[in-house]
Amino acid sequence: MRLLLLEDDPLLGEGLRDWLTAEGHVVDWCRSLAETLAMAGEPFDALLVDWQLPDGSGLDWLKGRRSRGDRTPALMLTARDRLTQRIEGLDAGADDYLVKPFAPEELAARLRAVARRSGGGADPRWHWQDVALDLRARSATLSGARVELTAREWAVLEALVLRAGRIVPKAELEKLVLGFESELASNALEVHVSALRRKLGRELIETVRGLGYRVDKP
């Protein structure tokens, strides 16, 4: 998943970025609201938002996105633990609310849960024909046989599965998989898609010519 991490604390921000990257996510880390301006219009699978930032409120920033119709799943990461504050955060549009301190394992699990819910299902397992995915365990099987995927291949597949049933433009998929700052060879995405088709079957990922890629809903 491509994640926008909005956290001003360098120790926590760096730790979360590294942990989530190691989990196979693409993390764009902003330390202030000002830094998010450069991300305007970028597609993300989820937003990780600290409430209190040096140049404003992360909650107000999220409200602004919601008022503009943005439905990207969002988790509040904050030290504000009062019941009223949790309610305020969830009412402002957060899909989940995690009080600091938290274990990065829990954040990763909640992230997966939020992403699944936004994709229309709470079950971490995804089936399509002979292909079975476990989004929590990050494992794939074809006709019951385990299939090894690289981190990039998994990222491409997860991005498509979370958007199952709709066409994902190539440019959006590149950003989701590689992040804002990463460079990609012009055919890198096709290479990963091709590898996935070879490992999991040609019919899994459909190319919609001139528009992008799509996987069917299970």
Place this chain on the structure above:
Amino acid sequence: MPAPPPPSIAARLARAVLGWALAWGLAVGLAVWLAASYEVDELLDEALRSSAEFMTALAAEHDEAVALPVGTVAVEHFAWQLVAADGRVLRRSQRAPEQAWHATPRTGFANVAGWRVYGLLAGGDGRVLYAAQTRAERNEARAEVALGAVLAALTVGLLGQLWLRARVRQELQPLQRLSQRLAAWQAPQGAAAALGAPERAELIPVHAALEDLAARLATRLASEQAFSAHAAHALRTPLAGIDAQLAVAARTAPPELAERLVRVRGAAARLQHVVAALLGLFRSADGTAALQRGPVRLDELVQRLPPFALALQAAPGATLDADADLLAAALLNLLDNAQRHGARTVHLAVGEHGRVLQLRDDGRGIEPARRAALAQALAEERYADTGGLGLMLADRVARAHGGRLRLPEVAAGFGADLDLGPR
């Protein structure tokens, strides 16, 4: 030993009025006695004189032909004698003594042996007519008047006491209502609105003092809330950062270093629990956050805790009614104590219908005298004498739930009962 309750205003006033009523009754009775004595004597002396004059006139008018009637009522209070000039009693009423009241006839008033006597010349031969009345009758008249006055005064006093008691109770009701409103007042609600307008002039300064106190309290509370919010942010964020960094480091470090980092991460997790508990206690103590009580399964609670070098044996299916975060922090500290005191196994159970978390370990335990001293210090909340944060924090958590930490005598090892109070 608890101090006796302070005296009641209503009871004190009622007692004072009763005392005044008694004193007033006695004073009125004495005054009436004195006044009545003079007036009764004067009135009865007049009656004696008139009687004597009437009888003398009657005798003179009819000379010796008229025989004065002799009294026949043995208990009469009036008597008379007709005495010759030589002192012989010529005639007398039934009650009159056989001997003349005066050995030598004399006129005018005199007190003689229990009688009030009035003598009047009855003709020119020196005879004297005595009309007399018993002094007992006079005294009885005086006493009856005085007693009536005393009883009347006492009746008025007693009725006044009862009336005043009811009235005082009625007048104290605004004070009672003020107390009830004050008890129901919740900071930071404005005291003026909560207490309402003063119902009596005497309560105006009380309201003013309470509102001033509430304003200072609200300021203090706001300051403490701001402090706790800042403290929460300043403590929670770095702790989360430390944990994230340790998690990343443990994942990428070589095995021998990774194992060490996992232990450090466990210690950091314990620190997180302690900080969370302290922040939670701080807020529950200042009333800004209520406990989030709910059913907590003991086995699930144990699973939440960071790893210990202890064998934890939790009663399966046992459930407590508690704030899970605070309970975890308390248990964590008790387990930390057990580990530091050489325990290898800790048994956890729930007693008293889900009210008490019972912990028993197989460690070195403590001396009975030391256990008693610790228990006493906990009972009196003298945390300086509890030897560390663990027992204090556990006790504070228990007290936040409405109970307290007890240290029961156990046969071996150490025991602690975390009483979480009534549900």
